[in-house]
Amino acid sequence: MISQHTDSTGTYASVHFKSRAHDKLNDAKVQRAMRNFNLAAARSRAVAEVDNFEDLRTAAAAIRDRSLADLDVWLERFEREATRRGTKVHWAETHDDINRIVIEIAKAASVRKVIKSKSMVSEESHLNAALEGAGMQVVETDLGEYIIQLAGETPSHIIAPAIHKTRDDVADLFHEHHKTPRKQSISELTMEARKFLREHFLSADMGISGSNFLIAETGSTFIVTNEGNGRMTTTMPRVHVAITGIEKVVPTLEDVSALMRVLARSATGQSISNYISVNTGPKQPGDADGPEEMHVIIVDAGRSQLIGSDMQEALRCIRCGACMNHCPVYQNIGGHAYGWVYPGPIGSVLTPNYIGLQNALDLPNAATLCNQCGVVCPVRIPLPDLMRKLREKQVDRGLRPKSERFALKMWAWAAARPGIYSLFTRIAARVGKSMGGSGGLIHKLPGGGAGWTQDRDMPAPGGKTFRELYANRPSKGGGGR
Amino acid sequence: MSSREAILSRIRKARGVAAEPTGAEQARIEAHLRARPISTRPSLEWNPLERFREQCVRMSSTVDGVATMSEVPAAVARYLSSAKLPMQAVAWPGIAALDWSASGVAVEGRPAGGDDLVGITGVHLAIAETGTLMFLSSPTTYAATSLLPETHIAVVPVGVIVPAMEEAWDRTRRETGDLPRAVNFVSGPSRTADIEGQLQIGAHGPFRVHVIVVGA
Structure with missing residues (x-):
């Protein structure tokens, strides 16, 4: 299938990370929009308000690990409780299965219009295109998702999907699609979206949402939003379908309460999100509102292969976005450069695991390993370690480019021969010094180093190698230290 | 095999455990569901x-x-x-x-x-x-x-x-x-x-x- 994540030959966009990142760095609009990012500061204020945030992170990681340790048993318990309460539970092995199941549910219920709260899993499966192909109208209702749906794009951030757009972009889109006078301010644009989406909420047949968590104890979905679209989606239409990954199951309501304390603070710097909807089964006799049918689709699509592997910690993720909000690489290139659904550090780990390491070669390398992501992750996923492991796998499987492998081989050959190594480094230290001139700075490196000096100077070496300096060090009287 | 069985058995295989959940696994989750422990919380010392x-x-x-x-x-x-x-x-x-x-x-x-x-x-x-x-x-x-x-x-x-x-x-x-x-x-x-x-x-x-x- 051709999509925004693959081209006509089925090649993944994530393969082209380097050229995509380069384009984004030179895209003045993206660069301007990325300066609007302020979530890292909000997080740091919010975590300072509690006396023991580091302990809360440790506890949250332990709760996620408990789920993953007995994952299938917790999923079966969730299924049993959800079924007892009248929810229909479906299992999807692949992305195609997700789309097939949703279309079957929709057709059986004669659905014509679908409203969607946010669902990143449905971005993985390109559900909107599949539903439209089956003759249904699909409307995204998260404001950011709605904007990018109108623009025909994909989210560039998991909780701020349209952060790459400016208010002028949004004004143009609304003017074009709503056929209304062009609005100037963000508040007018928000009100216009409210008005248009309200009509869709009240007229839709089916609501599709993700589920931040599944509660095994009660068989409930647990949906967190600030706009209220999650509540709308689970309250107004006559059919509700929640789609989520196998890893999202959490044992008890007490456990999910602890996760909420770190989720909202890490995501938007709030002590709690404005709306949490905990839904257990369809409308009950006499209820004034609620759906007549409730479905939950539990999705594998590559997740189970992380269980028991050296990548399992990535499944703790609760999708707060803090890792991308603190990533110097993400902050400069935005989410689209990563080419698949999940950008930033967690995307650099999940994408190669879900679509294949060979289809996302540069992603584990799209990081300085500065560990900002690891320090802020609310469930303590060791993101730099996982990226390093993926880099090792690339080398082990011979997936790195020929030139890189050749260069490393040459280096290894030389490094194992002290005489030759010493000769090379002595030449390099002297040539480097002469290139630096009187200022001691190299403005332009030759060959593969040219990119490094494109935007900065490199300090020139002093002209002698460390080993030369060490051999010639002034002797300390008495010696023998 | 249904998708359900395929997914559950893949997880069990990946976990390196027997094909069907054991009594010990069930007992572990039952104990947690009964105790429902309250996790670490911030100080709640206010009115x-x-x-x-x-x-x-x-x-x-x-x-x-x-x-x-x-x-x-x-x-x-x-x-x-x-x-x-x-x-x-x-x-x-x-x-x-x-x-x-x-x-x-x-x-x-x-x-x-x-x-x-x-x-x-x-x-x-x-x-x-x-x-x-x-x-x-x-x-x-x-x-x-x-x-x-x-x-x-x-x-x-x-x-x-x-x-x-x-x-x-x-x-x-x-x-x-x-x-x-x-x-x-x-x-x-x-x-x-x-x-x-x-x-x-x-x-x-x-x-x-x-x-x-x-x-x-």
Whole structure:
């Protein structure tokens, strides 16, 4: 299938990370929009308000690990409780299965219009295109998702999907699609979206949402939003379908309460999100509102292969976005450069695991390993370690480019021969010094180093190698230290 | 093999355990479900009522207080007129049954539609830690009343304020057994920052949440 994540030959966009990142760095609009990012500061204020945030992170990681340790048993318990309460539970092995199941549910219920709260899993499966192909109208209702749906794009951030757009972009889109006078301010644009989406909420047949968590104890979905679209989606239409990954199951309501304390603070710097909807089964006799049918689709699509592997910690993720909000690489290139659904550090780990390491070669390398992501992750996923492991796998499987492998081989050959190594480094230290001139700075490196000096100077070496300096060090009287 | 069996058996294989869950695994999850341990929490050393009022304001709600339920209609009228809002509302039946005759507010006890501007509800419980209102669905506690109108007024008897979400779950389990279809938590008015990261109040839900604490 051709999509925004693959081209006509089925090649993944994530393969082209380097050229995509380069384009984004030179895209003045993206660069301007990325300066609007302020979530890292909000997080740091919010975590300072509690006396023991580091302990809360440790506890949250332990709760996620408990789920993953007995994952299938917790999923079966969730299924049993959800079924007892009248929810229909479906299992999807692949992305195609997700789309097939949703279309079957929709057709059986004669659905014509679908409203969607946010669902990143449905971005993985390109559900909107599949539903439209089956003759249904699909409307995204998260404001950011709605904007990018109108623009025909994909989210560039998991909780701020349209952060790459400016208010002028949004004004143009609304003017074009709503056929209304062009609005100037963000508040007018928000009100216009409210008005248009309200009509869709009240007229839709089916609501599709993700589920931040599944509660095994009660068989409930647990949906967190600030706009209220999650509540709308689970309250107004006559059919509700929640789609989520196998890893999202959490044992008890007490456990999910602890996760909420770190989720909202890490995501938007709030002590709690404005709306949490905990839904257990369809409308009950006499209820004034609620759906007549409730479905939950539990999705594998590559997740189970992380269980028991050296990548399992990535499944703790609760999708707060803090890792991308603190990533110097993400902050400069935005989410689209990563080419698949999940950008930033967690995307650099999940994408190669879900679509294949060979289809996302540069992603584990799209990081300085500065560990900002690891320090802020609310469930303590060791993101730099996982990226390093993926880099090792690339080398082990011979997936790195020929030139890189050749260069490393040459280096290894030389490094194992002290005489030759010493000769090379002595030449390099002297040539480097002469290139630096009187200022001691190299403005332009030759060959593969040219990119490094494109935007900065490199300090020139002093002209002698460390080993030369060490051999010639002034002797300390008495010696023998 | 069905997708269900395929996924579950893949997980079990990946975990390196036998094809079917053992008694020990079942016992482990049963023990956790019975104990339902409360995880590490921040310090909750505050007065719940004071904390609730303060956190409501923090989440951009407004807060008022009255001594008895019979004073609620006058408090609602005061709020609506000072905010220059229509003196007309839809409410849960229990709230509509109060004596509104002297208040000047026309109150109808029916579910809210898309055009109703003011919705008045009670709450099931309220959470002090975060200034959160908790609603349970039922034939008489319409979810739409706290969702569709631009202004939502919630009547919170002081006795329903609990310290944190864990206490809310514990009390709900004891009072209702199974959870109802919908448990909704609301913390202040609806908001979005999806355009240029700038906070806007009033995305899809109410623009205003006004909390009236009763019996403080």
